[in-house]
Amino acid sequence: MTDQPEIAATANNRGAPFPKSARVVIIGGGIVGCSVAYHLTELGWSDVVLLERHQLTGGTTWHAAGLVGTLRATHNMTSLAKYSGDLYSRLESEMGFPTGFKRTGSIAVADNAERLEELTRSVDMAHCFDVEANVVSVDELAAYWPLMNADDIIGGVHVPADGQTSPVDTTMALAKAAKQGGARIIEGVRVQRILTRDRKAVGVETTRGNIDAEFVVNCAGLWGRRLAADVGAAVPLNGCEHFYIVTEPVDGLTPGLPTLRDPGNCIYIKEDAGRLLVGAFEPIAKPLDERDLPDEPFLHLDDDWDHLAPVIESAIHRMPILGEVGIRLFFNGPESFTPDDRYLLGPTPELDNHYVAVGFNSVGIQSAGGAGLVLAQWMTEGRPPMDLWDVDVRRVRPFQANEKYVFDRSRETLGLLYQMHWPYRQVESARQIRRSAIHDKLVAAGACMGEMIGWERPNWYARDGATAEYQYSYGRQNWFEFTAAECRAVRNEVGLFDQSSFSKFMVQGPDSMRVLNRICANDIDVQHGRTVYTQWLNEQGGIESDLTVTRWEDDVYMVVTGVVSQTRDLDWLRRQITNEDRVVVTDVTSGWTMLGLMGPNSRALLQSLTNADMSNESFRFGDHREIELAYARVRAQRLTYVGELGWEIFVPTEFAAHVYEQIVEAGVEHGLVHAGYHAMDSLRLEKGYRHFGHDITDADSPLEAGLSFAVAWDKPGGFIGRDALLAQREAGLDRRLVQFKLDDPEPLTYHDHPILRNGLRVGFTSSGNYGHTLGAAVSMGYVNHETGFDRAELINADFRLVVNGQEVSATASYRALHEPTNPHTKA
Numbered sequence: 001m002t003d004q005p006e007i008a009a010t011a012n013n014r015g016a017p018f019p020k021s022a023r024v025v026i027i028g029g030g031i032v033g034c035s036v037a038y039h040l041t042e043l044g045w046s047d048v049v050l051l052e053r054h055q056l057t058g059g060t061t062w063h064a065a066g067l068v069g070t071l072r073a074t075h076n077m078t079s080l081a082k083y084s085g086d087l088y089s090r091l092e093s094e095m096g097f098p099t100g101f102k103r104t105g106s107i108a109v110a111d112n113a114e115r116l117e118e119l120t121r122s123v124d125m126a127h128c129f130d131v132e133a134n135v136v137s138v139d140e141l142a143a144y145w146p147l148m149n150a151d152d153i154i155g156g157v158h159v160p161a162d163g164q165t166s167p168v169d170t171t172m173a174l175a176k177a178a179k180q181g182g183a184r185i186i187e188g189v190r191v192q193r194i195l196t197r198d199r200k201a202v203g204v205e206t207t208r209g210n211i212d213a214e215f216v217v218n219c220a221g222l223w224g225r226r227l228a229a230d231v232g233a234a235v236p237l238n239g240c241e242h243f244y245i246v247t248e249p250v251d252g253l254t255p256g257l258p259t260l261r262d263p264g265n266c267i268y269i270k271e272d273a274g275r276l277l278v279g280a281f282e283p284i285a286k287p288l289d290e291r292d293l294p295d296e297p298f299l300h301l302d303d304d305w306d307h308l309a310p311v312i313e314s315a316i317h318r319m320p321i322l323g324e325v326g327i328r329l330f331f332n333g334p335e336s337f338t339p340d341d342r343y344l345l346g347p348t349p350e351l352d353n354h355y356v357a358v359g360f361n362s363v364g365i366q367s368a369g370g371a372g373l374v375l376a377q378w379m380t381e382g383r384p385p386m387d388l389w390d391v392d393v394r395r396v397r398p399f400q401a402n403e404k405y406v407f408d409r410s411r412e413t414l415g416l417l418y419q420m421h422w423p424y425r426q427v428e429s430a431r432q433i434r435r436s437a438i439h440d441k442l443v444a445a446g447a448c449m450g451e452m453i454g455w456e457r458p459n460w461y462a463r464d465g466a467t468a469e470y471q472y473s474y475g476r477q478n479w480f481e482f483t484a485a486e487c488r489a490v491r492n493e494v495g496l497f498d499q500s501s502f503s504k505f506m507v508q509g510p511d512s513m514r515v516l517n518r519i520c521a522n523d524i525d526v527q528h529g530r531t532v533y534t535q536w537l538n539e540q541g542g543i544e545s546d547l548t549v550t551r552w553e554d555d556v557y558m559v560v561t562g563v564v565s566q567t568r569d570l571d572w573l574r575r576q577i578t579n580e581d582r583v584v585v586t587d588v589t590s591g592w593t594m595l596g597l598m599g600p601n602s603r604a605l606l607q608s609l610t611n612a613d614m615s616n617e618s619f620r621f622g623d624h625r626e627i628e629l630a631y632a633r634v635r636a637q638r639l640t641y642v643g644e645l646g647w648e649i650f651v652p653t654e655f656a657a658h659v660y661e662q663i664v665e666a667g668v669e670h671g672l673v674h675a676g677y678h679a680m681d682s683l684r685l686e687k688g689y690r691h692f693g694h695d696i697t698d699a700d701s702p703l704e705a706g707l708s709f710a711v712a713w714d715k716p717g718g719f720i721g722r723d724a725l726l727a728q729r730e731a732g733l734d735r736r737l738v739q740f741k742l743d744d745p746e747p748l749t750y751h752d753h754p755i756l757r758n759g760l761r762v763g764f765t766s767s768g769n770y771g772h773t774l775g776a777a778v779s780m781g782y783v784n785h786e787t788g789f790d791r792a793e794l795i796n797a798d799f800r801l802v803v804n805g806q807e808v809s810a811t812a813s814y815r816a817l818h819e820p821t822n823p824h825t826k827a
Contacts, residue, residue: 019184021212023047024379025204026219027191027227030061031167032357032364033219034174034185035372041181043380048183049211050175051204053190057171058297059221061364063333065244065270065279066170067259068163068366069106071126071133074752075764076386078129080370087369088165088173097173100166104270105258107136107144109156109318115264117474118420119157120805125752126159127802128764133159135805145260145269147253147321162259164270167365174372191220194231194354201231201354215379217355222290222336224358229401233348235393236400237359238410239293241286241301242335243308244279246272248326263418265314275328276319280311281362285414287407288334301332337361337410339400339430341417345375345391346384349571355379356393362417383538387697394568397453405430422472423750424459424678426450436500437593437656443468445664445674448479452563455501460676461486474804475748479678480770486679487772490599490642493671496663497596497680499648500656503566504592505559505573509583512555514717519576521702521719523712524549524557529624531637533710535702536572537721541728542698543705545569546690550624550637560594560648562692576720593656595663598646600824601670606636606647608666621826630662631655642680643687643816644824678769685778686771686818688739694751694767695737695780703728704782705737706814732787735763736794740801740810741817742777747803749777754802757783757794765801773818777803779810 023045026033029052037050052058068085072078088101110116119135126133136158142150144158175185194216195203201216218224218235228235257271268279286307293299305312316323338344338359348354357375360367377385389395399405412429433454436442443449447458448468460479462468471478489495507516516524522534528551536545547561547569561569570587577583597606607614612627619625624637632655640646651659664672681691688706690696696705703725711725742749749768754761768779779801785794795814800807811817819825 016184018186018208019049019211020209021203022049022184023213024049024215024217025211025213026050026217027204028052028059028219028221028224029056029175029185029187030059030219030221030364031057031171031174031368032221032360032371033217034171034178035368036217036219036357036375037178037183037185038174038181039372039376040379041178041183043376045380046182048178049213050178050183050185051189051191051206052185052187054297055187056175056185057168059223060333060335061167061171062298063331064167064365065268065277066100066165066167066365067268067270068101068165069159069363070161071122071129071131071159074390075129076388077390078131079386080374081366082131082161083373084366084369085161085163088163088170091170091173091177095173095177097176099170099173101163101170102165102256103161103163104256105158105160106162106261107141107156107158107258108261108263109141109153111152111154111264113154114474115420116155117804119155121474123157124754124802124805125764127761128752128754131159132161133157144258147250147319148260149318149320158258164259165365170365191227194218194227196231196351200352215353215355217357217375219357221358222334224336224356225401225406226290228348228356231351231354233350233354233356234396234398234401235344235348235356235358236396236406237336237338237344238406239288239290239334239336240410240414241288241304241332242362242414243282243304244277244331245312245327246329246331247276247322248328249274250276250321250325262318265318266311266415266418267315267318269315269319276322276325278315278319278322280308281415281418282308282311283415283419285411287410289407290334293334299333301334303330303332305330335362335414337413339396339406339409339413341413343367343371343391344393344396345371345388346378346393349394349567361413383540384698387699389693389697392568394571395564397567399433399454405433420472423474424450424470424477425472426470432456434501436498437653438498438660441657441660442498442674447674447676450677452501453566455563457501458498458674458676460678461674483676483678483682484772486673486675487682489671489673490644490675490679490683491773492600493673494597494599494601494605494667495673495675495679496667497598497675499594499596500592501563502589502594503561503563503569503587504589504594505561505570506586506588507557507559507573507583508555508586509581510555511582512557515577515581515583516549516557517715518717518719519573520549521711521721523715524551525715526551528553531622531624531639535707535710536569537702537719537725538698539721539724541701541721541724543692543696543700543702544572544698546692546696548639552624565692591653593651593653595649595651595660596641596646597649597663598640598642598644598675600645600827602644602646605663605667605670605672608669609662616827629659632659634659640825641689642683643689643818643822645827682769682772682778685767685769685780686773686816688780688816690737690780691767700737700782701725701728704733704735734787735782735784736814737766737780738783738795739813739817740765740779740781740799741771741774742801742803743809743811745776747777747806747808749779749801749803753779753781755781755783756800756802756807757797759798771817778817
């Protein structure tokens, strides 16, 4: 890793004629591309061609540190990381391809209480994911690394299964295994562009001629964004200079020491052939433009001691011998980073048969094995093998591939890997991009804005002269009481939410009802002016989307779904429409401002501004109609995501400021309070309302999620996923989503807390927040059980959640903990 590797010529297929066609062409010969090639051949696809413009590993793989961690932020990402380590071990021990993989373990140290809480909570999460991890004492930490200065350390974590591998050897092992399975790997061939026809990738144009292909996989790493952009696909990533130093040999340095992570000082340290390697994730990175890089392999960028000086000083503090031993190598190489520090995987929505696996944010070695496996399965099966929403390329919006945006954001995202992962932490760079029509008015009202896929959204409102800025902690943050007041207003008076960021699609045409009814699990063949809550399912019965569908006219529907899933849901919807279906889908998100008026006084407030009859008899729950509101005409639908009487008001964007002003002015008499998304999350959890991406995913069915009430089992024509649901209903469930309220009002929950039933771990929480109405933290999570287990017996047990290493008793319920009979919602 510290020297330019010698690449074995066996990977070149030298002497063979250049292929004219292949089933799959993979672009990029780093560890990810070779992993995809290997796994495709393992699944029986032998007609695979991998093209590398220079030499294998010559992009960013060769200079990686080779760390193979096991614990990631979610269960499935952890599963993939664990698989990578197992694969690298098997390549050597079972297949005879050397990788250099060894399980050294790792330690992470904390020099303050809040960092120790972060690490302790990560241990709770590790246990959810069946990863061995332990909180350890300062003495134990010092025993693992005798050269470490532990004077200011107060504790840490040990993960025994973490490992290290040789990036070059591991890549070559994957390449050889792929060749053994029939893949052709050709070096010294540049892909100039991806060939397309009829919105589909059909091959590549190279410096040695064209190759026709059924599938094209972009594993071009740092150079993948521009390659995708040339064919209209949004693949947002940008390169940064990434630094490490390697010392001269250190006398007495024990081989195979665990990787040392000191996130508070932005460093990691590993033993490297008798030397110390110190890597940096400095808070403010140095982004680069890959067009400025030399066109050659094994790039070593210019040293920058001034930039790294603060980190080196911190490293010397943690490992004093660094100030005594000589520096053999100061390395600076390019790495690619994405706007949210998660890699990009899967089929691009803009171009069929075009897959990506790029943007690995300095965790490419530990991720490559698992990412290659699931991408190959995705390609061969036509669907993801597990919930991969964390890294699904369809989570991004086209604007995020904007050059200036990814350049500016990457300056922050590199450092975020080692910064405190505070609950509700907001990014600071590349902000103020997507703003609702009333943004400035909300800021004037005290809004503290959070960011979600570029949207500036009010998370909470500062009052009484307070500053609208986050003060982060794992305890009650500075907005806690402000949000409590917002929740009280929604429960007792009326709250105003700006929901403009919700995604909105118009579905129109003579076949719109028939097509939507095939896609939706619920029956949307309803009267004009009715809104239906429903899910879109895949053929396996998993939930692809959680949304509402409103029938405006016979052949005109409005679909409203979440902000993060805008690209994914639009792609899913369009892919279900055949060429014979007379249906047009239009994304109208930007055309409508969406205001939520929620609370017992919402009816009186609206009635004061309109001549429409807003009474319960005239305007029922689920009704939707066009009404006059002040001087404007708007569309109002009676729904709620907070469990109170309320309306969602759709306002043409040009009328939004006027309507907002009129509502605020009239709201004075009705106790109107501005409310943010932290309040909405708290209120929805008290009502047990599910959140897509957390409580429900494409790996969860409506039966498991307690949403069978939204399934129209016998509607004419059925629906996608019906057969799978019927089979699951017949076989019985082995897991069920349950709501929990802590019996102790003090601890705070977020997600991934172990769930204990009668002392045994039976699952982990999917989401959590403080329930201000209930006076304690509230969570949801899936409880695993034997098929056919009695529902009453399951729930009537001793439940506890593990919070910051402590077991806290909890009340469990299938039904909403707050007003399960909905007396206010339908009043």
